[in-house]
Amino acid sequence: MTGMKAAGAVTLGEVTYGYSYNRPVIEGVNLSIAAGSFVGILGPSGSGKTTLLKVIAGLVKPWHGSVDLERGRKIGYVPQVESVDWNFPVTVKEVVSMGVWNSSGRGPWIGSAAGEAIMRVLESLGIGDYASRQISELSGGEQQRVFLARAMIRSPDVLVLDEPTSGVDHATREAILGVLGELNQKGVTVILTTHDISGVARRLPWVVCMNRRIISQGRPADILTNENLLATYGLVVDTEGGR
Numbered sequence: 634m635t636g637m638k639a640a641g642a643v644t645l646g647e648v649t650y651g652y653s654y655n656r657p658v659i660e661g662v663n664l665s666i667a668a669g670s671f672v673g674i675l676g677p678s679g680s681g682k683t684t685l686l687k688v689i690a691g692l693v694k695p696w697h698g699s700v701d702l703e704r705g706r707k708i709g710y711v712p713q714v715e716s717v718d719w720n721f722p723v724t725v726k727e728v729v730s731m732g733v734w735n736s737s738g739r740g741p742w743i744g745s746a747a748g749e750a751i752m753r754v755l756e757s758l759g760i761g762d763y764a765s766r767q768i769s770e771l772s773g774g775e776q777q778r779v780f781l782a783r784a785m786i787r788s789p790d791v792l793v794l795d796e797p798t799s800g801v802d803h804a805t806r807e808a809i810l811g812v813l814g815e816l817n818q819k820g821v822t823v824i825l826t827t828h829d830i831s832g833v834a835r836r837l838p839w840v841v842c843m844n845r846r847i848i849s850q851g852r853p854a855d856i857l858t859n860e861n862l863l864a865t866y867g868l869v870v871d872t873e874g875g876r
């Protein structure tokens with residue numbers, strides 16, 4: 634896809650970023666993600682996956698290198714649930730409405746059209762009944778779906794998700810993967826990180842292994858080999874699952 638900028642394509646060139654002077658946590662990252670891709674990013678803890686997603690989503694600016702997304706395309710970012718502190722009172726509907734503040738430019742008042750759109754998204758994720766509940770009362774898997782709803786309400790061209798299936802049960806994982814698969818079928822580029830090799834990564838069309846740098850990428854059957862996993866994680870992982 635080089636040289637071609639289809640909707641929702643993301644291209645990183647020689648991207649380096651870190652949090653303290655002279656200590657990059659991702660370095661020289663070159664990555665081309667074609668529009669309409671469904672990509673899983675794998676790597677051990679601390680390998681820079683979240684950082685890479687933040688660079689892609691434009692939340693941080695790389696020290697060096699380029700991040701290209703076609704002008705006017707929208708990126709939705711779904712953070713890791715554990716990274717968010719919901720100790721203040723806010724309902725599910727209010728959290729999702731944050732996704733439309735930017736476009737309405739009017740603050741947290743939900744018009745009836747936006748309200749209906751929010752309910753449609755919540756229902757598509759099976760959490761319509763929770764609209765008026767406090768977010769702090771929900772389980773991790775339910776909160777995960779609320780964040781997904783907040784990103785989906787903006788109809789993004791690219792959806793970037795940080796470990797969307799971590800800490801959820803089997804049924805929730807399948808529900809989340811199902812929703813992401815449907816969005817991808819509609820043309821949304823989906824980029825997620827995961828630690829779940831057999832339950833998630835093996836089922837995606839394309840995976841990228843990273844550890845500060847990109848180590849390998851390709852179809853899971855070609856990439857999730859013991860040799861590559863050893864290079865990425867420093868150990869051989871039981872990829873056959875047995876879950």
Ligand SMILES: Nc1ncnc2c1ncn2[C@@H]1O[C@H](COP(=O)(O)OP(=O)(O)OP(=O)(O)O)[C@@H](O)[C@H]1O
Pocket residue numbers: 652653658676677678679680681682683684685
């Ligand atoms: N806000 C921050 N300030 C300082 N250092 C940070 C910050 N965020 C991440 N780091 C450091 O950058 C490195 C990469 O972190 P990152 O969260 O990108 O890794 P990760 O691959 O997503 O890890 P995990 O799988 O555990 O979520 C780690 O060493 C981490 O400690």
